[in-house]
Amino acid sequence: MSAAEDMVEEDSLAEAEPLLRVEGLKMHFPVTDGLFLKHTVGLVKAVDGVSFTIAPGETLGLVGESGCGKTTVGRCILRLEQPTAGKVIFSGVDIAGMKTSEMSDLRQDVQVIFQDPFSSLNPRMKIGSIISEAMRVHGIIKDATERRERVSELLRICGLNPRFADRYPHEMSGGQRQRVGIARALSVNPKFIVCDEAVSALDVSIQAQIINLLEDLQKQFNFSYLFIAHDLSVVRHLCHRVAVMYLGKIVELADCDELFDNPKHPYTRALLSAVPVPDPEIEAARSHQILEGEVPSPINPPSGCVFHPRCPQAIETCKRDIPELQEFTPGHMLACPVVPRE
């Protein structure tokens, strides 16, 4: 694809009506104490006011370290959690407050690919049944023979031999199982797929196969991904836009290359500098900014900007004022008042 064509594609993504709009999403889990008289002693603010949009055919990367709330955001969109507050508008409908009985359509439109291909496939079911179950439940293909044909087709699309339909998960390698997970997600013709660390458990040579498959499928079927990952190199390769989370909040959100070439938030900068590049000469020349300390507990987060205790640029007001996510330059959102504007 030429550069000009690529530009057109990116532009149309930005203008299109978003498929998903998340507004002020909050997910607070109660911390309870007491054996008989259970009472709430605190709140884990796993997600604390997160907003973003995803256009049709777009991939949004959601990155951050363990416990930053990225997986919980994904679970709220899948409605595996009932959000504490905020809106999750999918195709114009707010699904945040939807009843379970109303969610059948949502379950068809929104699918998920999990991290661990070993625990996310039922070990007692054959691959064919695993893939066809959702089609049967949703009544997409009622005829068993047609369903079997569709399973063969899905396996082929995902780069597997249709004969695998008669095998069990334990007979397959990690990469093959992940392909089965993808085939299962595709079976209901979704518009949106949440990939929660979908390639993290795989070896590099297999990981590249799966990344390429995810990209090819998106080109073919034009669905959107929310790509949740901690591996920033993979995110840079795969995503159109990227949001960086820290302790339940988005601290920076921008177009992929903009974010990686021109990171603004002190946390994003430290995060990028921590990732080693597979080239000893570049590594020797790079300056490594080592972030001190660890992520604080979300039960008792720091006042003001949650990053201020570890931030090399923190000033007095950071301890007090909670920074808002604001447009820094067109399309580049930032939640840090200290970074100087050019």
Next chain:
Amino acid sequence: MGLPGGWSLENLLEISDLTTEFDTSDGVVRAVGGISYTVGLGETVAIVGESGCGKSVGAMSILRLIPEPPGRIAKGQALFEGRDLLKMSNAEIRDVRGRDIAMVFQEPMTSLNPVLSVGRQLTETLLRHTDMNEQKAKERALDLLRQVGISDPARRLTQFPHHLSGGMRQRVMIAMALCCEPKLIIADEPTTALDVTIQAQILELMRDLSKRLGVAQLIITHNLGVVARYADRVNVMYAGKIVETGTAKEIYHNPSHPYTLGLLASVPRLDQPRGTALIPIEGQPPDLARLDDGCAFRPRCRFATERCGHEIPELETVTGDHKSACWHYETLVQQNGTAA
């Protein structure tokens, strides 16, 4: 000074033809199929490879931590300061473990004892290997925790592993490894379970300690970035064999084995713009119980010829210490040269 076994002074550890096998229901699995490498004094050497390539088993074999049966070190030599670790009595190897050679494991939660306090686990090693008394050992433990950057060390000594975060636990593991001032630390995926910013902290700490105390390191990892940042020399393993060895610079800038080349082309990089093509290595690693007498990488290799099917290539010199085990490395180097 006459040294036994042709051991040279620069080499702290000299592995030759190490072969480790396991008896399984599928037959004999040769997890490590005759590997040879060296680690010099104060040097950081990396062993890179994917799951199941034998990199961990190779390292465990050196310290004789392979459960026997079903495992067995079939042949080879592991000279540490000229003494063969594989021929030592159980009592002798116990003295080496934790004193001369220490190990840092991947999963700090499962490799620390959950029912013993941090202090107890640190002093245990000291009491076992040195003639320190309890009081002295405690002081040394405090000092070690301080060295690895643990805040409030006196309180930490009384705490248990579940009180600590993952990064903190890995620091405790490193403190334990440093207890008896070892000459070599074997680190098996030391940062794989950690977040990137904590990974950077731990690796920086290990590098700093190694420089300051002159400890050699053998790092076993699958992360090519970590290797590029921290290793002096690299051994690439595939299906139980070392397929390429050389300085980090040579391996990354002039890869001379199709597998190394494939690995480097398939890993997404932080410094490459979005959408840069990833070229995966097609197919899957071979079943180690069903290796034939050809090159194990052959089914996935675009350079493979008929010869690769019946002759196993040995490591041959590319330039200087840079070696590759491929019949076609010359073609490969040439092609790479013209492509670059």
